[in-house]
Amino acid sequence: MSEASTEDGTRHEGPEGAVRAWRRLADAAVLLDGFHALKHALRFGADVPVALATDRAAALALAADLAPDVVRDLDALLVEVPDATLRGLVPRLHPTGVAALAGRPARADHLAALGRTGRTTPVVVLDNPRNLGNAGAVIRLAAGFGAAGVVTTGSLDPWHPTVVRGGAGLHFATAVERLAVDELPAGPLYALDPEGADIRGLKLPDDALLAFGSERSGLSADLRARADQLVSLPMRPQVSSYNLATSVGMTLFHWSAHSTHAPQQNVAPE
Template identity: 35%
Template sequence: MRTPDRSSSRAHAVQGRPDADVLTNPRSERVRSVRRLAGRPSRVRAGLFLAEGPQAVREAVRPGPSGTVAAREVYGTVEALARHEDVVADALAAGTVVRPCTAEVLAEMADTVTPQGLVAVCRPVDVPLATALARRPALVAVLAEVRDPGNAGAVLRAADAAGAGAVVLSAGSVDVHNPKCVRSTAGSLFHVDVVVGADLGETVASLRACGAAVLAADGDGPADLDDLADEAERRTGPLAGPVAWLFGTEAQGLSAEQRALADAVVRVPIHGRAESLNLATAATVCLYAAARAHRRLRADAGPRAAGSVGAP
């Protein structure tokens, strides 16, 4: 006989669902279908992905850049739902289904070894490049064949923190909906426009056509980021307007062909004895250099002064 999916017990009141049954069977098909989203084939077939932990779920139930909410369902232990009332309230306000479950059920759904009590089943967040550029972002991060999910997620998080409007992942890059990548973004995946599977040459051409300077980050680049920052202080140089940064893989960096696409190849200066910077650190420094230049321009001449892609 098939074990029932729900117990006869009731959850503590979940706002808007005071009679929600607690899911208790970790072997039910519902639980298995959520768990399968850890794999790319299941994500592609279902058109869904998984976000784990209070921070990621909190952002998933709030409107993203397009005004839509990514989370379709939220699962949480009774204790976690009670502890994160703001997440429950935002989810229900957005029309997202909230389902209480036992810790055993949540552990079976989650991809992490020690889940934090909440998971959300989400719709994909990626948008076409044209949609991202139509919002005229002044700062864009482009990842060229970055395959490590932790690195890609960390760069996306840094881009969000620096105020970038879009992150573009080229063809051959990691699936941004990979559970590790989602976790590494710490919720930033839901804050910026994300473009996936882009042709790098076409992306660069589109960015340049919209008025952005395209800079390639490379440890051996002939241009020095400190010098560009000095130029920006004088309101000149590529950082004094819309900027798109190209970042390559942790091990190989950008290829010669990829570097050739950029207007300038820029190195982050090493003032100490470190051999190099890792991808996420170098990306953060580059993105913040542009963000600082834009902030100064806005302070000088108003909110449009730093420019945005496509701005006159």
């Protein structure tokens, strides 16, 4: 196919029309950088008005091999453009030679999901995170564990293209928002801190907020004051800290081991 739909329902004919649509939409859209980001966005209902590939046949073959459930959608969306053209549209072309734009989910919908009464899965809170790639890895973990969402405090934009790239497009599988500490959703807040109680002796509630400080400075004073319980992870003496995403993964795994609401299916990593 050589045409795809724009967000207003019109069609863009061929590569030139697709590139024009990209340039018109890029400033307000979410960049999906690479095949896997596009695959996940489609699986979780993202609105994708334009998708480009340097080798359309190769991208569809990759989908047939790794994600046959999205082949039909990709066949309808993907428009082939020259390598140089796509490199001129994205900051750093993904090795799969695929990029797309998606509409950002409504903030009101995310806030409603995060604040829903009777949540059955935790919300991950990243307190003033600094590293864009780490933030993306956390969102990918949270989506995999079925967390209700990921909230960041501070200046980092959780929808920055580098974060979305690190999250492999799984921002669309959970609620991702930036809030102030005093805007956090309700629920018992368990904050990770070296001085906290050993997590192995705790059962984390399904509606918990699981808060993690930055690797450099730890928890902010505001977040620490909001915490209902400080929690620590087991760690060998003289080791300074775990990577942020590792800490989140360990904590979510501990929650999942004691919850009936955690995902039960075992799958191979992709």
